[in-house]
Amino acid sequence: MNSGINVTKIRARGAAYVAEARIAQMMKWKGIIAIVAIGNPLFYLVAIGIGIGVLVNENSGTSGTGGVEYITFIAPALLASAALTGALDEAMFPVMEGFKWRKLFYAINSTPINPGQIVLGVFIGALARVVFTVVCYWALLIAFGVVTISESWDVIPITIFAAGAFAAVIMGVTASVKNEDYFMTVLNRMIIMPMFLFSGTFFPLSSMPIFIQPIGWISPLWHATELGRYFSYGYSISSTMLVIHFGYLIGMMIVGFKLANQKFAERLAK
Amino acid sequence: MPESLISARGLTKKYGDFTAVDAIDFDVAKGESFGLLGPNGAGKSTTMRIIAATSQRTSGSISILGRDPEEHGPQIRAHLGVVPQQDNLDGELTVTENLFIYGRYFGLSKKFIRNKIEELLDFAQLQEKRDSKVEALSGGMKRRLTIARALVSEPDILMLDEPTTGLDPQARHILWDRLFRLKETGVTLVITTHFMDEAEQLCDRLVVMDKGKIMAEGSPLELIKKYSTKEVLEVRFGSERNKEVAPVLRDMCSRIEELPDRILMYVEDGEALLEEIVAKKLHPTTSLVRRSSLEDVFLRLTGRSLIE
Ligand SMILES: Nc1ncnc2c1ncn2[C@@H]1O[C@H](COP(=O)(O)OP(=O)(O)OP(=O)(O)O)[C@@H](O)[C@H]1O
Ligand SMILES: [Mg+2]
Numbered sequence: 142m143n144s145g146i147n148v149t150k151i152r153a154r155g156a157a158y159v160a161e162a163r164i165a166q167m168m169k170w171k172g173i174i175a176i177v178a179i180g181n182p183l184f185y186l187v188a189i190g191i192g193i194g195v196l197v198n199e200n201s202g203t204s205g206t207g208g209v210e211y212i213t214f215i216a217p218a219l220l221a222s223a224a225l226t227g228a229l230d231e232a233m234f235p236v237m238e239g240f241k242w243r244k245l246f247y248a249i250n251s252t253p254i255n256p257g258q259i260v261l262g263v264f265i266g267a268l269a270r271v272v273f274t275v276v277c278y279w280a281l282l283i284a285f286g287v288v289t290i291s292e293s294w295d296v297i298p299i300t301i302f303a304a305g306a307f308a309a310v311i312m313g314v315t316a317s318v319k320n321e322d323y324f325m326t327v328l329n330r331m332i333i334m335p336m337f338l339f340s341g342t343f344f345p346l347s348s349m350p351i352f353i354q355p356i357g358w359i360s361p362l363w364h365a366t367e368l369g370r371y372f373s374y375g376y377s378i379s380s381t382m383l384v385i386h387f388g389y390l391i392g393m394m395i396v397g398f399k400l401a402n403q404k405f406a407e408r409l410a411k
Numbered sequence: 412m413p414e415s416l417i418s419a420r421g422l423t424k425k426y427g428d429f430t431a432v433d434a435i436d437f438d439v440a441k442g443e444s445f446g447l448l449g450p451n452g453a454g455k456s457t458t459m460r461i462i463a464a465t466s467q468r469t470s471g472s473i474s475i476l477g478r479d480p481e482e483h484g485p486q487i488r489a490h491l492g493v494v495p496q497q498d499n500l501d502g503e504l505t506v507t508e509n510l511f512i513y514g515r516y517f518g519l520s521k522k523f524i525r526n527k528i529e530e531l532l533d534f535a536q537l538q539e540k541r542d543s544k545v546e547a548l549s550g551g552m553k554r555r556l557t558i559a560r561a562l563v564s565e566p567d568i569l570m571l572d573e574p575t576t577g578l579d580p581q582a583r584h585i586l587w588d589r590l591f592r593l594k595e596t597g598v599t600l601v602i603t604t605h606f607m608d609e610a611e612q613l614c615d616r617l618v619v620m621d622k623g624k625i626m627a628e629g630s631p632l633e634l635i636k637k638y639s640t641k642e643v644l645e646v647r648f649g650s651e652r653n654k655e656v657a658p659v660l661r662d663m664c665s666r667i668e669e670l671p672d673r674i675l676m677y678v679e680d681g682e683a684l685l686e687e688i689v690a691k692k693l694h695p696t697t698s699l700v701r702r703s704s705l706e707d708v709f710l711r712l713t714g715r716s717l718i719e
Contacts, residue, residue: 151485158518161512243499243502244497245499247465248513251463252488253486253517254485411465
């Protein structure tokens with residue numbers, strides 16, 4: 142008998158062990174993860190900040206963006222969008238891999254680790270990727286003089302929180318589907334793409350036709366974007382809307398975790 | 412009476428209306444190598460998952476290391492090593508990374524795992540592949556790695572679900588040799604297989620399962636003694652003539668089995684029976700005298716072959 146195994150300790154740290162493994166797996170992709178984390182903001186900052194941004198401001202002044210430079214207006218939105226994309230990657234693929242492709246979760250489940258700890262561990266792993274992405278993005282925004290540290294630091298935790306809420310929901314939904322290939326297509330075409338198009342990233346959601354606006358309302362990216370703008374440059378939001386944005390994201394987090402915990406336990410018990 | 416590490420009574424698992432494991436009883440003693448032998452769908456893997464404390468039983472009782480898996484899953488799993496039917500290694504990580512990460516799930520210290528990995532790489536004969544991606548390993552190597560991974564926590568019970576299915580004969584023999592060594596160190600083994608030779612080689616005692624039920628139990632030798640004769644004479648007359656001569660053959664020994672391509676005759680002395688057959692001028696196209704095996708036991712118990 143191995144006396145070195147302490148089940149009480151595993152109960153406390155199981156999720157950390159799973160996160161440790163997730164990070165080791167991500168390190169195999171570190172080159173790509175770094176290129177995306179740095180290349181994505183660089184691309185937008187150069188293309189939009191210098192090119193399109195100038196055009197937008199020349200043509201319509203700053204009236205369409207609530208009185209700020211176009212780059213200031215879209216920076217928090219792009220930050221949120223990068224954070225949520227990172228969260229999507231690290232919440233969806235590991236869950237498919239875990240249940241179907243390599244059945245890695247079944248391996249973990251045969252150790253003292255519980256399904257709930259696998260959920261939390263994968264979540265923490267996704268959050269690690271989000272933190273890295275957000276910090277890289279923010280550092281570049283500062284380097285390009287788009288935001289200042291003192292004014293915008295609180296965008297960081299807000300954006301990470303929003304990406305976390307999204308990750309929780311994606312984990313729950315991914316664990317709920319049996320036909321993964323079909324699911325990926327539907328999710329990308331029907332949900333992710335419209336979400337990224339109609340979340341008020343490039344111009345305010347309120348300037349869109351009213352029948353499109355509900356897509357933004359249900360999109361975590363819109364809520365994250367609105368909060369990001371509020372916290373980065375003092376974009377004005379009513380306190381009711383502030384509560385709604387936070388409430389929506391907190392709700393997503395709770396529902397996502399509940400669903401993920403339930404589906405993970407169900408599938409691992411077979 | 413040796414200490415019983417696993418004890419099941421009336422153990423039942425249903426998937427909806429379908430009963431995959433049907434009220435089975437068995438005990439596994441400490442240090443024993445216990446086998447579940449049965450064809451596809453017999454309920455072997457289902458039973459293994461219940462013992463592994465990952466799948467809950469529908470009814471009956473089971474105790475593993477003195478605990479009920481329904482209440483003490485993590486405590487039980489802390490002392491088991493599980494080799495599933497299908498390898499679930501992380502193909503993108505290296506051999507050592509796979510071992511390391513798995514050891515962490517047991518809360519083992521990094522230092523302990525690092526030392527253990529050296530020992531396991533020697534045992535699994537994977538030292539040369541230590542930094543290779545798992546994707547690049549052969550089937551036999553992956554299987555050995557899965558076994559090594561299950562041993563990282565020094566389990567009391569090692570559970571092997573069809574350890575050699577899908578491997579070529581050479582890879583199987585390497586694996587059997589490794590498992591023999593383990594047995595010698597006193598680890599309790601629970602093995603499922605549908606290969607009779609594997610069961611004979613590795614199991615001290617086994618149960619024959621079919622359709623969720625246990626058909627018989629005992630050591631390979633006991634089972635053969637009880638359900639078969641010492642020798643088997645296999646004769647072929649060509650598929651046309653088999654039917655014709657079968658009634659004649661049936662009167663010449665205690666039991667025959669007609670298979671699609673040959674007839675098995677159960678006797679104590681196969682050579683003598685063959686001479687009798689030749690004396691009757693029945694002239695089989697081919698004939699073979701062999702020892703009885705677990706395959707014959709299974710045929711006797713179920714009327715079917717183990718491998719369809
Ligand atoms: N999750 C499940 N849901 C429904 N039925 C299942 C499930 N798992 C197994 N079964 C059924 O239970 C029966 C026993 O399956 P099991 O996998 O235990 O058999 P086995 O003896 O391991 O077979 P094999 O040699 O093919 O691995 C089979 O008929 C199988 O279809
Ligand atoms: Mg099986």
